[in-house]
Amino acid sequence: xxxxxxxxxxxxxxxxxxxxxxxxxxxxxxxxxxxxxxxxxxxxxxxxxxxxxxxxxxxxxxxxxxxxxxxxxxxxxxxxxxxxxxxxxxxxxxxxxxxxxxxxxxxxxxxxxxxxxxxxxxxxxxxxxxxxxxxxxxxxxxxxxxxxxxxxxxxxxxxxxxxxxxxxxxxxxxxxxxxxxxxxxxxxxxxxxxxxxxxxxxxxxxxxxxxxxxxxxxxxxxxxxxxxxxxxxxxxxxxxxxxxxxx
Amino acid sequence: xxxxxxxxxxxxxxxxxxxxxxxxxxxxxxxxxxxxxxxxxxxxxxxxxxxxxxxxxxxxxxxxxxxxxxxxxxxxxxxxxxxxxxxxxxxxxxxxxxxxxxxxxxxxxxxxxxxxxxxxxxxxxxxxxxxxxxxxxxxxxxxxxxxxxxxxxxxxxxxxxxxxxxxxxxxxxxxxxxxxxxxxxxxxxxxxxxxxxxxxxxxxxxxxxxxxxxxxxxxxxxxxxxxxxxxxxxxxxxxxxxxxxxx
DNA sequence: GAGTGGTCTAGACCACCCT
DNA sequence: GGGTGGTCTAGACCACTCT
Numbered sequence: 001x002x003x004x005x006x007x008x009x010x011x012x013x014x015x016x017x018x019x020x021x022x023x024x025x026x027x028x029x030x031x032x033x034x035x036x037x038x039x040x041x042x043x044x045x046x047x048x049x050x051x052x053x054x055x056x057x058x059x060x061x062x063x064x065x066x067x068x069x070x071x072x073x074x075x076x077x078x079x080x081x082x083x084x085x086x087x088x089x090x091x092x093x094x095x096x097x098x099x100x101x102x103x104x105x106x107x108x109x110x111x112x113x114x115x116x117x118x119x120x121x122x123x124x125x126x127x128x129x130x131x132x133x134x135x136x137x138x139x140x141x142x143x144x145x146x147x148x149x150x151x152x153x154x155x156x157x158x159x160x161x162x163x164x165x166x167x168x169x170x171x172x173x174x175x176x177x178x179x180x181x182x183x184x185x186x187x188x189x190x191x192x193x194x195x196x197x198x199x200x201x202x203x204x205x206x207x208x209x210x211x212x213x214x215x216x217x218x219x220x221x222x223x224x225x226x227x228x229x230x231x232x233x234x235x236x237x238x239x240x241x242x243x244x245x246x247x
Numbered sequence: 248x249x250x251x252x253x254x255x256x257x258x259x260x261x262x263x264x265x266x267x268x269x270x271x272x273x274x275x276x277x278x279x280x281x282x283x284x285x286x287x288x289x290x291x292x293x294x295x296x297x298x299x300x301x302x303x304x305x306x307x308x309x310x311x312x313x314x315x316x317x318x319x320x321x322x323x324x325x326x327x328x329x330x331x332x333x334x335x336x337x338x339x340x341x342x343x344x345x346x347x348x349x350x351x352x353x354x355x356x357x358x359x360x361x362x363x364x365x366x367x368x369x370x371x372x373x374x375x376x377x378x379x380x381x382x383x384x385x386x387x388x389x390x391x392x393x394x395x396x397x398x399x400x401x402x403x404x405x406x407x408x409x410x411x412x413x414x415x416x417x418x419x420x421x422x423x424x425x426x427x428x429x430x431x432x433x434x435x436x437x438x439x440x441x442x443x444x445x446x447x448x449x450x451x452x453x454x455x456x457x458x459x460x461x462x463x464x465x466x467x468x469x470x471x472x473x474x475x476x477x478x479x480x481x482x483x484x485x486x487x488x489x490x491x492x493x494x
Numbered sequence: 495g496a497g498t499g500g501t502c503t504a505g506a507c508c509a510c511c512c513t
Numbered sequence: 514g515g516g517t518g519g520t521c522t523a524g525a526c527c528a529c530t531c532t
Contacts, residue, residue, distance in 0.1 A: 076511035194441035246435035323529035
């Protein structure tokens with residue numbers, strides 16, 4: 001029992017540390033859906049035994065996944081796969097605040113969903129091949145019953161079958177994707193540019209043409225790094241701002 | 248040696264974990280300047296002995312400080328207090344990228360520095376009392392020799408004596424503050440809003456009035472959480488964007 | 495070769511949560 | 514009371530860096 005040296009139960013590539021190998025195995029169980037959102041996973045001791053490592057090493061892998069937000073650890077209860085609730089997702093990835101610094105919780109006012117053949121831009125952004133289809137969602141989001149964001153969401157149709165048949169689009173799309181398609185939105189990149197309202201945006205947002213707007217252009221990725229969504233939003237920031245934490 | 252129970256050498260408040268207490272002590276050594284930027288600090292074993300904890304506990308505190316960017320650990324060499332280099336600071340806290348996704352490294356074109364009595368706004372933002380002075384810096388930043396950011400920086404004069412006497416303002420202010428005043432800029436909050444260029448901005452940036460600009464309004468904090476700087480920037484994003492990573 | 499941080503193990507006690 | 518994660522310790526070997 002005193003000589004770790006060569007570990008059992010793992011490929012033992014030799015190069016990467018043990019805890020990183022354990023971490024990767026556990027990450028795959030989440031991304032493949034073997035472990036479902038909200039599920040209680042085995043405790044440290046059982047996982048360590050199954051992987052052929054010490055409890056401390058298993059703990060290091062679990063802590064790392066918890067730090068990245070894939071797991072939630074609750075003292076006295078156990079370790080769970082994170083489950084996105086609608087209220088979580090309403091504020092996560094949404095960086096608009098009112099002048100007092102309070103996060104803005106947007107409502108969906110209207111939405112229009114269609115499926116169509118992807119354009120060249122859409123194929124490039126989503127990494128699709130020729131003749132693949134996309135689902136296009138256009139909607140207006142409101143704040144205190146007044147329109148303040150108009151946006152278009154593009155998703156690969158192949159991964160979200162029949163999404164366009166939905167009667168009413170949920171206000172928070174991402175937890176719906178997790179619950180019904182088992183796909184977790186893990187991270188994204190957003191590009192911010194200032195623009196002035198054109199005719200279309202002015203009409204949708206009920207502002208004058210030429211009003212300064214914030215254009216947000218973003219790509220969202222799943223746990224495996226595949227592009228899930230391309231979204232372009234035009235935001236009318238009246239007594240509001242886009243907040244960024246600098247570290 | 249086998250009974251940890253009550254630890255020696257620490258206040259032993261009892262409530263907070265040992266490693267957190269160690270972490271706080273080490274953090275203070277950095278923020279007070281007892282450990283200078285770039286300095287090699289004692290190894291894990293010596294620190295552990297000095298604090299009366301095990302090497303593993305000292306390690307946990309050190310790792311935590313390294314994760315927050317206050318320390319840098321180099322295998323085989325030792326642990327160092329982070330030192331901001333000009334090239335580090337040119338890109339950190341500066342989230343503008345060109346269309347290819349490459350970070351933009353701005354140059355300082357011109358700068359104007361004065362000391363004056365703080366206005367009410369300045370006192371509120373910087374947390375100053377009546378009759379306190381501020382240093383105001385106005386400058387234009389260039390990209391490929393063309394102006395693209397015009398900004399004003401406000402700093403509390405009391406903490407940066409004689410900064411306004413500088414012949415030429417360094418391109419990267421923050422590492423200058425660390426080197427000459429021992430004050431490290433640790434984090435900040437930025438508020439982004441779209442605006443259209445007024446007469447002043449249009450002239451400074453060589454664009455038409457009404458051109459959409461990004462207005463960045465930010466506060467920067469030192470290691471102890473005190474406000475160090477209030478900065479307002481107007482950015483002309485031609486073939487460029489403000490990038491945010493969503494997690 | 496000596497010294498450092500990086501990894502890994504084994505085992506202990508504590509705080510918390512459930513039933 | 515029994516199970517969980519959270520903290521803490523003690524000691525080992527490895528990989529890297531410098532001289």
